[in-house]
Amino acid sequence: MPVPPGKVSSMQLARGGAVRKYLRVAEISLTNRLAYLADHLVSSIFLILILFIFSQLWKTVLGTEGQIAGLDSTRMLWYMVFTEVIALSTPGTHSLVSEEVKSGDIAYKLVRPYSYILYYFSSHCGEYAVRFVTNLLVGSAFAYLAMGPLAVPWAKLGWVLLGLALAAAINFLVSFSVALLAFWLEENRPFFWILNKMLFIFGGLFIPVEAYPQGLRLVSYLLPLRYSISGPALLVVNFDYAFLWQLLAGQLVWVLLLAALVTAMFRKGVRRVHVHGG
Amino acid sequence: MAVIDVKDLQKVYRTKTKEPGLRGSMQALLRPSYSEVTAVKGISLAVEKGELLAFIGPNGAGKSTTIKMLTGILTPTAGTAQVLGLVPWEARRQLAYKIGSVFGQKSQLWYHLPALDSFRLLGSIYEIDGGEFAKRLAQVVELFELEEFIKTPVRKLSLGQRMRCEIAASILHRPQVIFLDEPTIGLDVVAKLKIRELIKRLNEEEQTTIFLTSHDAGDIEQLCKRVIVINYGEIILDASTSYLRHNYLTTKIVNVKFASPCPELKLSGVEILKHTEKGVKFRADTRSRSMEDVLTELFSQVDAADISVEEPAMEVIIRDIYARPAGEGEQHAAG
Numbered sequence: 001m002p003v004p005p006g007k008v009s010s011m012q013l014a015r016g017g018a019v020r021k022y023l024r025v026a027e028i029s030l031t032n033r034l035a036y037l038a039d040h041l042v043s044s045i046f047l048i049l050i051l052f053i054f055s056q057l058w059k060t061v062l063g064t065e066g067q068i069a070g071l072d073s074t075r076m077l078w079y080m081v082f083t084e085v086i087a088l089s090t091p092g093t094h095s096l097v098s099e100e101v102k103s104g105d106i107a108y109k110l111v112r113p114y115s116y117i118l119y120y121f122s123s124h125c126g127e128y129a130v131r132f133v134t135n136l137l138v139g140s141a142f143a144y145l146a147m148g149p150l151a152v153p154w155a156k157l158g159w160v161l162l163g164l165a166l167a168a169a170i171n172f173l174v175s176f177s178v179a180l181l182a183f184w185l186e187e188n189r190p191f192f193w194i195l196n197k198m199l200f201i202f203g204g205l206f207i208p209v210e211a212y213p214q215g216l217r218l219v220s221y222l223l224p225l226r227y228s229i230s231g232p233a234l235l236v237v238n239f240d241y242a243f244l245w246q247l248l249a250g251q252l253v254w255v256l257l258l259a260a261l262v263t264a265m266f267r268k269g270v271r272r273v274h275v276h277g278g
Numbered sequence: 279m280a281v282i283d284v285k286d287l288q289k290v291y292r293t294k295t296k297e298p299g300l301r302g303s304m305q306a307l308l309r310p311s312y313s314e315v316t317a318v319k320g321i322s323l324a325v326e327k328g329e330l331l332a333f334i335g336p337n338g339a340g341k342s343t344t345i346k347m348l349t350g351i352l353t354p355t356a357g358t359a360q361v362l363g364l365v366p367w368e369a370r371r372q373l374a375y376k377i378g379s380v381f382g383q384k385s386q387l388w389y390h391l392p393a394l395d396s397f398r399l400l401g402s403i404y405e406i407d408g409g410e411f412a413k414r415l416a417q418v419v420e421l422f423e424l425e426e427f428i429k430t431p432v433r434k435l436s437l438g439q440r441m442r443c444e445i446a447a448s449i450l451h452r453p454q455v456i457f458l459d460e461p462t463i464g465l466d467v468v469a470k471l472k473i474r475e476l477i478k479r480l481n482e483e484e485q486t487t488i489f490l491t492s493h494d495a496g497d498i499e500q501l502c503k504r505v506i507v508i509n510y511g512e513i514i515l516d517a518s519t520s521y522l523r524h525n526y527l528t529t530k531i532v533n534v535k536f537a538s539p540c541p542e543l544k545l546s547g548v549e550i551l552k553h554t555e556k557g558v559k560f561r562a563d564t565r566s567r568s569m570e571d572v573l574t575e576l577f578s579q580v581d582a583a584d585i586s587v588e589e590p591a592m593e594v595i596i597r598d599i600y601a602r603p604a605g606e607g608e609q610h611a612a613g
Binding site for chain 2: 018020022023024025028031035038059105107108110111112113114194274275
């Protein structure tokens with residue numbers, strides 16, 4: 001029987017519509033990203049360039065015997081494949097949100113029956129999936145040809161994927177929190193620049209943070225970035241259960257903390273939209 | 279019963295002010311100063327179920343602020359409002375399921391994907407059951423004649439086709455009230471006519487209450503029975519469209535291109551603005567002489583190859599409302 005105008009039937013709510021809407025957002029974001037697939041593959045040249053430089057560097061520095069944080073030259077390159085793939089696959093959701101907040105266009109999103117944060121998280125995940133898979137294919141192909149295969153822990157793939165998924169969530173929450181600064185600051189781009197540089201160092205983009213001097217290592221252990229870049233990459237190339245539990249625990253704590261921070265910031269910021277119109 | 283009921287609604291914005299130059303910037307940083315702007319000055323209005331209402335005014339008049347308050351985006355400084363029995367800013371999410379909105383050039387469609395993908399997404403966002411969504415989609419596709427281009431990526435659609443999709447997207451969940459903010463902006467004449475026809479059908483066939491804002495006097499004349507004019511945050515006229523037409527939409531600028539050269543032309547009761555052998559441009563006031571009379575006299579002297587009629591601009595209508603207070607009878611000026 002047709003539902004009268006404007007009425008939401010109990011049936012609609014009972015069928016998990018709330019979850020379905022976010023899955024659909026992720027799906028459409030993924031489909032939308034596929035429209036750019038050719039552009040994306042072209043931009044993967046940058047990834048190959050970086051990997052080429054570092055493959056030469058690790059071959060020269062480490063030779064056949066040398067190791068960094070327990071990784072030989074082959075696994076160091078594979079480590080970098082994963083850190084770079086994670087970093088390069090992170091979509092520009094933060095710029096989009098930042099612009100929406102600054103321009104006041106966020107108001108038009110608020111008239112829709114969804115959570116703004118979950119909407120963008122779902123959209124972020126959809127786009128991330130496409131970027132991750134294409135970057136991983138390109139990066140893996142290069143690493144395989146340049147340094148040889150990686151002993152993939154196939155039996156533990158579920159844990160690895162969980163670590164990668166939590167890493168994507170942390171990346172989203174960190175950049176989203178910086179984007180939300182636009183509620184209070186006229187210009188938040190310098191913060192993105194700082195965040196980006198911090199990712200290089202404290203995220204362990206080039207070298208596992210375990211190889212850092214004690215002071216620097218301690219700082220990176222206290223920040224979420226290590227759990228979103230270095231940690232999951234290290235898990236793939238050097239799987240170890242003790243490290244897995246430590247990583248997952250850290251990731252869960254950071255996801256909860258950052259989710260609370262983002263929610264609090266959004267609530268406070270959106271109150272300004274309700275009062276001042278953006 | 280009124281579906282929109284507004285009483286003494288007021289919105290005051292506090293905006294940061296800054297003196298020019300470096301010194302001003304430093305001062306603003308250390309001791310920020312603010313000024314208050316009253317965007318909406320205590321307006322009251324009621325809209326009945328099934329009405330097609332035009333809410334018009336120049337830029338900065340308070341139209342968008344009012345719509346934002348009625349859709350729950352903005353919290354008013356004072357006054358009350360109810361939309362479908364809900365206080366918008368207190369029950370924004372609940373209200374979202376019952377209302378629809380199209381904000382001029384703010385697209386809700388995914389640019390690189392066919393409109394159908396966006397429709398499916400909106401079906402999920404509004405939590406419409408699969409079978410029911412399929413039925414509703416078929417209805418909307420038929421009503422808005424979207425079959426031909428529903429699977430074409432939005433970026434490849436004309437502006438008119440895109441706007442049809444935008445409005446269709448906003449009615450998938452069967453809203454009882456729809457807010458259309460400048461739905462015909464930037465469209466050519468043909469596309470405008472199509473959008474107007476569709477809005478009218480939507481109102482008649484689904485009894486959807488439509489709250490329309492527009493700068494285009496043609497939208498109002500051809501669509502709405504009632505018009506509210508807002509300026510500087512105050513309602514300056516709340517009247518029937520026929521009243522507005524007879525009292526304020528009386529001046530027309532007519533452009534005629536002749537089929538063959540006509541060096542001499544005699545037209546009484548109009549102000550000739552430009553006359554060449556190839557055409558004429560004149561201003562006519564329908565209160566002093568009907569357009570039919572004027573055109574009959576014109577066509578007795580020339581054959582027209584092309585003709586266009588310009589409505590007075592919104593700013594002119596508002597100037598006239600201030601200059602000539604509303605008359606008697608069913609119509610009334612407010613404010």
